[in-house]
Amino acid sequence: MMAELQAWANLALRWLHVVAGIAWIGSSFYFMWLDSHLKAPKVSRGDGVAGELWSVHSGGFYHQTKFMVAPADMPEELHWFKWEAYTTWMSGFLLLALIFYVGADLNLIDRTRADLATWQAIALGLGSLVTGWLVYDGLCRSPVGRNLKLFSAVWFGLLTAAGYGLTRVFSDMGAFMHVGAIIGTVMAANVFMIIIPNQRKVVAQVLAGQAPDPKYGKQAKQRSVHNNYMTLPVLFIMISNHYPMIHAAPLNWLWLAGLGIVGWTIRHFFNLKNAGRFEPQVLAAGALAFVTVAVLNASARPKPPTTDVVPDFATVRTIVDRHCIACHAAHPTHRGVPVAPNGAAFDTDEGLAKHAERIYARAVATKSMPQGNETGMTDDERAQLGAWIKAGARVGG
Numbered sequence: 001m002m003a004e005l006q007a008w009a010n011l012a013l014r015w016l017h018v019v020a021g022i023a024w025i026g027s028s029f030y031f032m033w034l035d036s037h038l039k040a041p042k043v044s045r046g047d048g049v050a051g052e053l054w055s056v057h058s059g060g061f062y063h064q065t066k067f068m069v070a071p072a073d074m075p076e077e078l079h080w081f082k083w084e085a086y087t088t089w090m091s092g093f094l095l096l097a098l099i100f101y102v103g104a105d106l107n108l109i110d111r112t113r114a115d116l117a118t119w120q121a122i123a124l125g126l127g128s129l130v131t132g133w134l135v136y137d138g139l140c141r142s143p144v145g146r147n148l149k150l151f152s153a154v155w156f157g158l159l160t161a162a163g164y165g166l167t168r169v170f171s172d173m174g175a176f177m178h179v180g181a182i183i184g185t186v187m188a189a190n191v192f193m194i195i196i197p198n199q200r201k202v203v204a205q206v207l208a209g210q211a212p213d214p215k216y217g218k219q220a221k222q223r224s225v226h227n228n229y230m231t232l233p234v235l236f237i238m239i240s241n242h243y244p245m246i247h248a249a250p251l252n253w254l255w256l257a258g259l260g261i262v263g264w265t266i267r268h269f270f271n272l273k274n275a276g277r278f279e280p281q282v283l284a285a286g287a288l289a290f291v292t293v294a295v296l297n298a299s300a301r302p303k304p305p306t307t308d309v310v311p312d313f314a315t316v317r318t319i320v321d322r323h324c325i326a327c328h329a330a331h332p333t334h335r336g337v338p339v340a341p342n343g344a345a346f347d348t349d350e351g352l353a354k355h356a357e358r359i360y361a362r363a364v365a366t367k368s369m370p371q372g373n374e375t376g377m378t379d380d381e382r383a384q385l386g387a388w389i390k391a392g393a394r395v396g397g
Helices: 002-037 083-102 104-108 118-141 148-169 172-207 214-242 252-274 280-300 313-323 349-354 356-365 379-390
Strands: 049-057 060-067
Touching: 002 060, 002 083, 002 214, 002 252, 083 104, 083 118, 083 172, 104 118, 104 172, 118 148, 118 172, 118 214, 148 172, 148 214, 148 252, 172 214, 172 252, 214 252, 252 280, 313 349, 313 379, 349 356, 356 379
Parallel strands: none
Antiparallel strands: 049 060
16 A cells, blocks of 8 residues: 555655656746847947847747846845745655655665665755765855866866766665756755845845845856756656666766756857857767767677576566566555566566566666666576577467
């Protein structure tokens, strides 16, 4: 019953996380686009307007204006873009806790790397989020934060170091998701700790009849730009569990860093394009980086274990029953697994043959299953599975 409730909680939180994330990232992309398309008024209006834009959407015309700092009079109703960020982080954190903290023994701890107690793994995970924010915030407030290019290089290096360190102690997916959680925490904390408070200070100054201090807007803009560039890398991490050739490969921290560069480059191309600078070489550099990661990743992966002897089906059945069907069955027996992951059940001969190629990819080619190799599948067993699948995955007999 508890496993069933966890599955429904997972669905609800994941759905909420995706929807809130779409709203947050969409608003981030829109306001970056809006800022880059604003034009100075043709005639000086004397009301502090820095730029304006006319647009049309869904049959309606819109006239947006941006003030240099703030309007002279604050409107009665002012929309704050904050709950998109807060909801994304809260749902993401609850999802992280449900999958990797409640299910730490299955999804977070890899005892071949570090024999952690559950509380130690959770404390390390939470500590990485807090440390990530403190380091990032300190970097922003330092002289490094005033130089976007230098800041980007240093922050990228620190995230890469975090990825390397976490892959030494956590499961592959546990490490990847905590790198993503560090980035997501930084992005949400930017909104909660800097952007919204600074906007409130400006509003309070205007309402008090004071000239608003422009430093608050500059600080908020700095963090908004950082958030914009971090969106595509964190989105990749959200879907990385579908690609074991990345997260379960040797040097996985390096491939994560490389694809982070790809995401940053693509975002930079569109930011430049929105500002009226079409620079296809930037997009080409991103594409080249992607291909480079793919080629280096393929060359760095060890060849799957092989054998010249094709085992009989009874041997294959024994291997699968020993290592796979606790999770991949119509009625899983593994704690925390209420249904077969991705609907892949191997407890019947038909199901085993149907999913043979998927088994090869995960259990033989990348060795990413069983997760954390908790059942101790040997290379000889993987080689026998691979030989059977390559020979046609015939059942029976």
